[in-house]
Amino acid sequence: MGTVTTTRLEAFSDGVLAIAITLLVIEIRPPELHQGERLAHALWAQWPSYAAYLVSFLTIGVIWLNHHRIFTQVGRVDGPLLVLNLHLLLWTGLIPFPTAVVAEHLRDGGEAARTAAALYSGVLLATGLAFGALFAWVTHTDRLLHRLPPPGVVRAARLRFMVGLVVYAAALALSWASAPLALALCGLMALYYAFDQASVPVGMDPDAQQPTRRSA
Amino acid sequence: MGTVTTTRLEAFSDGVLAIAITLLVIEIRPPELHQGERLAHALWAQWPSYAAYLVSFLTIGVIWLNHHRIFTQVGRVDGPLLVLNLHLLLWTGLIPFPTAVVAEHLRDGGEAARTAAALYSGVLLATGLAFGALFAWVTHTDRLLHRLPPPGVVRAARLRFMVGLVVYAAALALSWASAPLALALCGLMALYYAFDQASVPVGMDPDAQQPTRRSA
Amino acid sequence: MGTVTTTRLEAFSDGVLAIAITLLVIEIRPPELHQGERLAHALWAQWPSYAAYLVSFLTIGVIWLNHHRIFTQVGRVDGPLLVLNLHLLLWTGLIPFPTAVVAEHLRDGGEAARTAAALYSGVLLATGLAFGALFAWVTHTDRLLHRLPPPGVVRAARLRFMVGLVVYAAALALSWASAPLALALCGLMALYYAFDQASVPVGMDPDAQQPTRRSA
Amino acid sequence: MGTVTTTRLEAFSDGVLAIAITLLVIEIRPPELHQGERLAHALWAQWPSYAAYLVSFLTIGVIWLNHHRIFTQVGRVDGPLLVLNLHLLLWTGLIPFPTAVVAEHLRDGGEAARTAAALYSGVLLATGLAFGALFAWVTHTDRLLHRLPPPGVVRAARLRFMVGLVVYAAALALSWASAPLALALCGLMALYYAFDQASVPVGMDPDAQQPTRRSA
Numbered sequence: 001m002g003t004v005t006t007t008r009l010e011a012f013s014d015g016v017l018a019i020a021i022t023l024l025v026i027e028i029r030p031p032e033l034h035q036g037e038r039l040a041h042a043l044w045a046q047w048p049s050y051a052a053y054l055v056s057f058l059t060i061g062v063i064w065l066n067h068h069r070i071f072t073q074v075g076r077v078d079g080p081l082l083v084l085n086l087h088l089l090l091w092t093g094l095i096p097f098p099t100a101v102v103a104e105h106l107r108d109g110g111e112a113a114r115t116a117a118a119l120y121s122g123v124l125l126a127t128g129l130a131f132g133a134l135f136a137w138v139t140h141t142d143r144l145l146h147r148l149p150p151p152g153v154v155r156a157a158r159l160r161f162m163v164g165l166v167v168y169a170a171a172l173a174l175s176w177a178s179a180p181l182a183l184a185l186c187g188l189m190a191l192y193y194a195f196d197q198a199s200v201p202v203g204m205d206p207d208a209q210q211p212t213r214r215s216a
Numbered sequence: 217m218g219t220v221t222t223t224r225l226e227a228f229s230d231g232v233l234a235i236a237i238t239l240l241v242i243e244i245r246p247p248e249l250h251q252g253e254r255l256a257h258a259l260w261a262q263w264p265s266y267a268a269y270l271v272s273f274l275t276i277g278v279i280w281l282n283h284h285r286i287f288t289q290v291g292r293v294d295g296p297l298l299v300l301n302l303h304l305l306l307w308t309g310l311i312p313f314p315t316a317v318v319a320e321h322l323r324d325g326g327e328a329a330r331t332a333a334a335l336y337s338g339v340l341l342a343t344g345l346a347f348g349a350l351f352a353w354v355t356h357t358d359r360l361l362h363r364l365p366p367p368g369v370v371r372a373a374r375l376r377f378m379v380g381l382v383v384y385a386a387a388l389a390l391s392w393a394s395a396p397l398a399l400a401l402c403g404l405m406a407l408y409y410a411f412d413q414a415s416v417p418v419g420m421d422p423d424a425q426q427p428t429r430r431s432a
Numbered sequence: 433m434g435t436v437t438t439t440r441l442e443a444f445s446d447g448v449l450a451i452a453i454t455l456l457v458i459e460i461r462p463p464e465l466h467q468g469e470r471l472a473h474a475l476w477a478q479w480p481s482y483a484a485y486l487v488s489f490l491t492i493g494v495i496w497l498n499h500h501r502i503f504t505q506v507g508r509v510d511g512p513l514l515v516l517n518l519h520l521l522l523w524t525g526l527i528p529f530p531t532a533v534v535a536e537h538l539r540d541g542g543e544a545a546r547t548a549a550a551l552y553s554g555v556l557l558a559t560g561l562a563f564g565a566l567f568a569w570v571t572h573t574d575r576l577l578h579r580l581p582p583p584g585v586v587r588a589a590r591l592r593f594m595v596g597l598v599v600y601a602a603a604l605a606l607s608w609a610s611a612p613l614a615l616a617l618c619g620l621m622a623l624y625y626a627f628d629q630a631s632v633p634v635g636m637d638p639d640a641q642q643p644t645r646r647s648a
Numbered sequence: 649m650g651t652v653t654t655t656r657l658e659a660f661s662d663g664v665l666a667i668a669i670t671l672l673v674i675e676i677r678p679p680e681l682h683q684g685e686r687l688a689h690a691l692w693a694q695w696p697s698y699a700a701y702l703v704s705f706l707t708i709g710v711i712w713l714n715h716h717r718i719f720t721q722v723g724r725v726d727g728p729l730l731v732l733n734l735h736l737l738l739w740t741g742l743i744p745f746p747t748a749v750v751a752e753h754l755r756d757g758g759e760a761a762r763t764a765a766a767l768y769s770g771v772l773l774a775t776g777l778a779f780g781a782l783f784a785w786v787t788h789t790d791r792l793l794h795r796l797p798p799p800g801v802v803r804a805a806r807l808r809f810m811v812g813l814v815v816y817a818a819a820l821a822l823s824w825a826s827a828p829l830a831l832a833l834c835g836l837m838a839l840y841y842a843f844d845q846a847s848v849p850v851g852m853d854p855d856a857q858q859p860t861r862r863s864a
Binding site: 316 | 442443446447449450451453454455456457458460461462463465470471472475485486489490493496497500504626627
Binding site: 012020097115 | 226227230231233234235237238239240241242244245246247249254255256259269270273274277280281284288410411
């Protein structure tokens with residue numbers, strides 16, 4: 001098999017992720033001014049748009065980072081991996097939608113805010129599940145990887161995925177209590193992943209980097 | 217000739233496909249709430265948007281997959297191939313439009329729903345025809361391919377294209393009877409292609425993968 | 433100098449062109465139905481949107497093709513080339529705007545249709561001038577090219593550019609007489625370029641293609 | 649570490665920058681005509697949209713250029729660089745938003761115009777700070793660069809960054825006096841950078857260009 005090369009799978013995924021992350025901005029609309037309203041006030045009033053942009057940007061950015069790290073280890077692409085990757089992109093590409101819903105309805109309070117936060121956390125949870133499935137498939141044998149990392153390392157990485165899923169599920173549950181808290185939890189998760197990614201070498205790729213490798 | 221390299225043709229096509237698939241999300245708008253309406257209800261009510269996103273995402277994803285598989289076999293690009301490829305991208309790049317029409321009018325029922333479904337199936341049929349023409353051109357001699365696969369393999373792949381065309385034509389006809397059924401048929405077709413692609417090695421590329429090949 | 437590699441200049445330009453060509457679709461909106469209006473009728477009524485999509489898609493597609501062909505010959509990137517290329521992308525990236533204006537106002541007739549057609553032709557003329565300037569700079573010495581093609585070939589290619597400029601200027605003038613004719617002329621020009629590109633090997637690149645060249 | 653390759657970091661950044669620069673156009677909307685209004689007049693009336701498109705296009709174009717030049721020198725990617733790069737993309741990806749605010753409110757005059765200009769200058773200032781932080785990190789040791797350039801060259805490049813920050817801060821302050829002047833200052837800054845980039849070889853990369861280097 002192996003007819004879809006890793007590099008082109010990465011390139012297509014990179015494209016979708018770069019576009020999804022950049023499309024987030026078009027959900028932030030210039031405010032319409034009511035009679036006598038100050039623009040500065042109207043701009044402040046749509047703070048949920050900025051907060052949602054920030055959290056979603058970080059989240060997609062971290063997905064890109066994780067995706068890249070995993071695929072530097074992948075040597076072969078099989079059918080299920082293709083479908084699982086498309087499935088991940090399907091959820092990630094959807095993120096601008098709940099982002100827009102949160103931006104529009106968070107300040108409404110009540111049912112609207114709670115539902116918006118639940119939708120947002122729910123889509124992130126689904127994205128996390130899709131990523132976890134891809135990761136589980138990639139690491140379930142040494143058929144796809146250049147070399148299966150030590151079991152302890154795989155276990156640690158799986159645990160890290162689990163933490164994300166639990167946190168997103170908690171944010172989903174928290175939505176019914178407090179929409180802003182649920183979103184803040186999603187934001188903290190993205191921040192944690194971003195700094196974790198930046199500071200800790202991911203267990204899976206100790207010395208496997210080939211200088212001649214290219215991934216567009 | 218051969219002045220447009222395969223890799224850059226692939227890169228441009230990948231770009232257009234990645235953008236088209238990601239643009240689908242901006243057709244899903246946050247619902248506007250009427251007086252006293254619950255957001256959860258309003259979100260449910262726009263289920264045709266989600267269904268259309270899903271079907272179109274799968275369809276463009278499968279087009280990307282097929283495109284990539286065919287071009288791993290292509291060694292030379294000639295003039296007609298350039299035009300045929302641009303023609304395919306023209307129809308694929310249009311898909312977000314019928315997707316938005318379906319999302320907006322499927323629930324209207326009656327003429328509007330039927331017309332929306334017919335437009336949707338019609339654009340997919342045209343996309344399929346454009347892809348079939350490209351495929352027929354690529355395989356009509358061994359001038360463009362690294363090596364012409366056995367006739368039986370080409371015949372099987374052409375048959376597979378034919379099945380798609382027949383199904384999309386059937387969906388177009390079915391639109392006048394039932395718009396949701398027509399869309400469901402398009403969705404089944406995309407699912408079939410996705411899993412077929414994922415499980416069956418495409419006949420055209422048995423062992424031709426060159427490890428040094430790159431396609432951005 | 434030469435610190436911006438040709439490949440990355442090409443990659444960035446490819447990205448902008450692929451996005452501009454794909455963004456065209458979001459200017460085609462699902463029609464809003466008036467009381468008792470049939471969707472089929474409303475879809476037909478916005479034929480200027482489809483015509484404008486077609487012409488602009490072909491035009492940007494041909495720009496991409498020409499851009500690629502020229503840059504397969506370019507071996508060095510200097511400062512003016514960077515600015516001239518950015519200038520070309522600035523006008524090409526603008527094309528979705530006049531496309532939307534034409535789509536919205538062509539059927540209005542009168543001053544609105546004429547102005548829309550004039551804006552459209554004017555932006556294509558400016559794009560052509562920007563491309564001509566880039567081409568003139570690239571071919572004015574052999575400093576940037578792998579090898580300066582024979583003067584006759586360069587002259588022929590410059591002539592070809594001139595024809596385009598004259599035709600777009602004619603379309604601009606024609607706008608005041610008939611908006612649809614002006615657009616049809618722009619469409620014919622794009623069709624001519626597309627088939628010309630596809631059938632005639634561009635004079636500049638006879639055998640210069642290096643198999644190891646890559647351009648993402 | 650070094651598990652994220654320079655090329656893929658560049659590719660992702662290129663994608664985001666190319667998309668952000670191309671998305672600018674969708675903020676220029678076809679004007680809605682009031683009763684009896686001429687389209688030509690309505691098109692002229694939205695000149696702030698064109699001015700804002702021009703300035704933002706140049707600004708993002710120059711960011712791309714600078715980004716590329718710096719990364720041709722970078723040999724290793726570490727954690728802080730990843731976060732700092734994502735931070736730069738976060739601000740750059742936001743630019744279409746203040747661009748749209750300026751396009752919509754510059755002609756309002758008064759508080760709205762001043763606030764719009766302040767928002768615009770402020771986002772450019774934040775982008776400049778983000779870029780400056782990335783640059784400072786890259787040049788603070790020779791760990792990430794192929795070779796640390798002479799201190800004088802680094803100092804000159806840092807000074808250049810400083811000039812930008814001071815000018816954007818001045819534009820921010822000027823917003824309260826005159827919104828159009830503040831924007832003009834931002835435009836001049838982008839023009840200066842564009843021609844400066846084009847004419848002066850950046851000090852950091854004298855002869856370091858490797859012909860085999862690729863960056864998609």
